[in-house]
Amino acid sequence: xxxxxxxxxxxxxxxxxxxxxxxxxxxxxxxxxxxxxxxxxxxxxxxxxxxxxxxxxxxxxxxxxxxxxxxxxxxxxxxxxxxxxxxxxxxxxxxxxxxxxxxxxxxxxxxxxxxxxxxxxxxxxxxxxxxxxxxxxxxxxxxxxxxxxxxxxxxxxxxxxxxxxxxxxxxxxxxxxxxxxxxxxxxxxxxxxxxxxxxxxxxxxxxxxxxxxxxxxxxxxxxxxxxxxxxxxxxxxxxxxxxxxxxxxxxxxxxxxxxxxxxxxxxxxxxxxxxxxxxxxxxxxxxxxxxxxxxxxxxxxxxxxxxxxxxxxxxxxxxxxxxxxxxxxxxxxxxxxxxxxxxxxxxxxxxxxxxxxxxxxxxxxxxxxxxxxxxxxxxxxxxxxxxxxx
Amino acid sequence: xxxxxxxxxxxxxxxxxxxxxxxxxxxxxxxxxxxxxxxxxxxxxxxxxxxxxxxxxxxxxxxxxxxxxxxxxxxxxxxxxxxxxxxxxxxxxxxxxxxxxxxxxxxxxxxxxxxxxxxxxxxxxxxxxxxxxxxxxxxxxxxxxxxxxxxxxxxxxxxxxxxxxxxxxxxxxxxxxxxxxxxxxxxxxxxxxxxxxxxxxxxxxxxxxxxxxxxxxxxxxxxxxxxxxxxxxxxxxxxxxxxxxxxxxxxxxxxxxxxxxxxxxxxxxxxxxxxxxxxxxxxxxxxxxxxxxxxxxxxxxxxxxxxxxxxxxxxxxxxxxxxxxxxxxxx
Numbered sequence: 188x189x190x191x192x193x194x195x196x197x198x199x200x201x202x203x204x205x206x207x208x209x210x211x212x213x214x215x216x217x218x219x220x221x222x223x224x225x226x227x228x229x230x231x232x233x234x235x236x237x238x239x240x241x242x243x244x245x246x247x248x249x250x251x252x253x254x255x256x257x258x259x260x261x262x263x264x265x266x267x268x269x270x271x272x273x274x275x276x277x278x279x280x281x282x283x284x285x286x287x288x289x290x291x292x293x294x295x296x297x298x299x300x301x302x303x304x305x306x307x308x309x310x311x312x313x314x315x316x317x318x319x320x321x322x323x324x325x326x327x328x329x330x331x332x333x334x335x336x337x338x339x340x341x342x343x344x345x346x347x348x349x350x351x352x353x354x355x356x357x358x359x360x361x362x363x364x365x366x367x368x369x370x371x372x373x374x375x376x377x378x379x380x381x382x383x384x385x386x387x388x389x390x391x392x393x394x395x396x397x398x399x400x401x402x403x404x405x406x407x408x409x410x411x412x413x414x415x416x417x418x419x420x421x422x423x424x425x426x427x428x429x430x431x432x433x434x435x436x437x438x439x440x441x442x443x444x445x446x447x448x449x450x451x452x453x454x455x456x457x458x459x460x461x462x463x464x465x466x467x468x469x470x471x472x473x474x475x476x477x478x479x480x481x482x483x484x485x486x487x488x489x490x491x492x493x494x495x496x497x498x499x500x501x502x503x504x505x506x507x508x509x510x511x512x513x514x515x516x517x518x519x520x521x522x523x524x525x526x527x528x529x530x531x532x533x534x535x536x537x538x539x540x541x542x543x544x545x546x547x548x549x550x551x552x553x554x555x556x557x558x559x560x561x562x563x564x565x566x567x568x569x570x571x572x573x574x575x576x577x
Numbered sequence: 578x579x580x581x582x583x584x585x586x587x588x589x590x591x592x593x594x595x596x597x598x599x600x601x602x603x604x605x606x607x608x609x610x611x612x613x614x615x616x617x618x619x620x621x622x623x624x625x626x627x628x629x630x631x632x633x634x635x636x637x638x639x640x641x642x643x644x645x646x647x648x649x650x651x652x653x654x655x656x657x658x659x660x661x662x663x664x665x666x667x668x669x670x671x672x673x674x675x676x677x678x679x680x681x682x683x684x685x686x687x688x689x690x691x692x693x694x695x696x697x698x699x700x701x702x703x704x705x706x707x708x709x710x711x712x713x714x715x716x717x718x719x720x721x722x723x724x725x726x727x728x729x730x731x732x733x734x735x736x737x738x739x740x741x742x743x744x745x746x747x748x749x750x751x752x753x754x755x756x757x758x759x760x761x762x763x764x765x766x767x768x769x770x771x772x773x774x775x776x777x778x779x780x781x782x783x784x785x786x787x788x789x790x791x792x793x794x795x796x797x798x799x800x801x802x803x804x805x806x807x808x809x810x811x812x813x814x815x816x817x818x819x820x821x822x823x824x825x826x827x828x829x830x831x832x833x834x835x836x837x838x839x840x841x842x843x844x845x846x847x848x849x850x851x852x853x854x855x856x857x858x859x860x861x862x863x864x865x866x867x868x869x870x871x872x873x874x875x876x877x878x879x880x881x882x883x884x885x886x887x888x889x890x891x892x893x894x895x896x897x898x899x900x901x902x903x904x905x906x907x908x
Contacts, residue, residue, distance in 0.1 A: 336656075350649065353649025547687075
């Protein structure tokens with residue numbers, strides 16, 4: 188539900204059970220808000236008064252498509268985790284558990300919309316058509332981002348959390364100046380919600396009525412810090428203070444994420460300004476492959492969220508409705524394995540960059556010092572007998 | 578600059594920047610002005626005076642009071658194809674934006690493997706000498722020159738102010754444009770039809786043969802005055818206006834030092850790890866056998882910028898420059 192409507196009427200929607208699973212309710216959040224849900228954890232389709240229209244005409248084929256997206260994204264993610272374990276990647280930030288939030292919101296975007304991700308938006312990248320192996324370059328250490336942002340309107344991963352929300356806002360201000368009816372979506376997490384840049388992006392986007400959707404995946408944990416270390420109120424309610432609507436959506440419900448994001452993007456296109464969407468979800472894995480969640484959270488919590496798995500619930504629904512048969516699932520399994528193989532092979536074959544890449548692109552118009560140091564480096568490299576450098 | 582052409586006009590340094598911004602707004606529809614109070618007020622130093630009136634609120638944008646937000650949204654606008662010229666109201670207010678400048682603005686071209694260019698100019702009125710309160714008199718240029726991906730310049734006179742701003746806006750790299758606020762009201766000839774020199778090239782302001790004085794921004798005037806005073810004592814000082822702190826035109830400094838054999842670098846910023854330190858190191862490497870004396874530096878002390886009643890003691894003035902000149906010549 189929107190912030191604007193909370194005061195006006197009593198909560199009337201079902202409890203979703205999400206509250207029980209959340210670690211200790213925040214003291215400030217006396218009544219834990221309900222979240223928008225269209226597909227229950229048990230795989231039951233439930234209508235929603237406000238957001239139903241955004242998925243009302245969804246076809247079985249599109250539903251299968253969402254399922255396929257989530258399965259392949261999860262498979263890609265698992266492969267990347269394995270590749271890190273095998274020493275092929277230096278690090279990996281897994282999206283396990285957040286597939287619905289990312290595929291739902293990602294599939295809500297239009298081609299001409301622009302996406303500003305964090306470093307975990309592998310599912311959104313998939314929706315935007317970014318070659319998944321391109322995402323791995325930075326984690327392998329061969330570059331800091333290997334794709335052209337303007338090719339898929341998918342900006343580079345931003346590692347310093349929250350910074351990209353300002354870039355998204357500025358880009359959206361530019362869209363408005365150009366009179367374009369495209370919109371921008373900025374991803375960030377519960378941890379980033381504490382950053383000043385996120386607060387400033389809310390201020391700027393509200394003041395300039397910028398066509399931007401702030402999509403916060405509240406996965407409950409910012410490395411080891413639970414959400415109550417970031418906020419005393421449910422995150423979506425922050426929007427109210429800035430003068431735009433905030434909605435909490437079941438982040439493990441791909442249909443709800445799709446519907447609410449479409450609604451928010453439509454608002455932006457119509458010139459109604461920013462929206463904050465809080466996708467209530469769970470980081471099933473570690474923060475990154477360097478993290479050890481057993482030091483700060485109980486396995487029970489993870490198990491409770493496992494029952495709300497985003498992929499399983501859609502499969503239950505597809506099967507119950509007869510929208511997908513065994514053949515579909517078998518084919519997808521094969522496709523999934525092929526993707527894993529493809530990623531594995533591409534990563535292993537990824538060459539190390541040329542030594543001189545250090546100096547490339549430090550500046551667009553060149554810089555005398557960089558030229559001088561490149562020449563010194565070249566002379567040093569050439570001083571070795573085999574010409575191969577140290 | 579050539580004063581004899583009809584296109585040349587005398588104007589204050591602040592007005593020269595204003596004219597330059599006006600020219601940029603007129604010639605390139607993608608140029609935007611952003612900052613606190615830059616609209617109706619025309620900026621606290623009136624550098625953007627009249628621009629919003631003539632170009633509208635869509636192009637001359639009063640922003641919320643949030644420096645990180647100003648630079649962060651300017652980056653977003655640049656990603657969309659705009660060329661924002663951002664004003665940070667005072668030197669000491671830039672630090673909330675430092676993260677966006679260092680972490681995002683400076684690195685985007687490299688991390689995108691050259692696919693993303695961010696032609697953003699960040700204007701910062703800097704330096705002391707106007708009797709201001711705390712955080713209004715600082716010279717943080719070394720903190721930016723240290724960062725790969727940024728270019729850092731500072732004009733010392735009206736003509737450079739006009740042309741260097743034109744060139745900074747045309748640059749596809751982010752440029753930190755330090756404006757010597759105590760020289761805002763100094764007048765000089767500006768020829769808007771002239772062919773300007775290169776943005777990152779130093780300029781010999783006054784030729785000499787005994788010692789080289791290198792300065793930039795507000796200190797160029799002090800060094801020219803010091804050279805005039807020294808001349809009366811029979812010393813011939815060459816004054817070089819560095820103009821650019823990243824990149825630094827070491828070739829021009831080298832040429833001068835090979836001639837004079839002595840170098841004193843002058844800036845308002847603290848000398849410790851400052852522009853002068855880098856010049857001293859490089860010139861020592863390049864001109865070791867030409868140097869008659871160690872490279873000396875004159876600048877601020879390793880202490881916070883003092884209250885206004887003490888700034889005359891803190892800032893390098895004519896006498897401190899001449900003291901360093903004497904010490905160098907005594908070797």
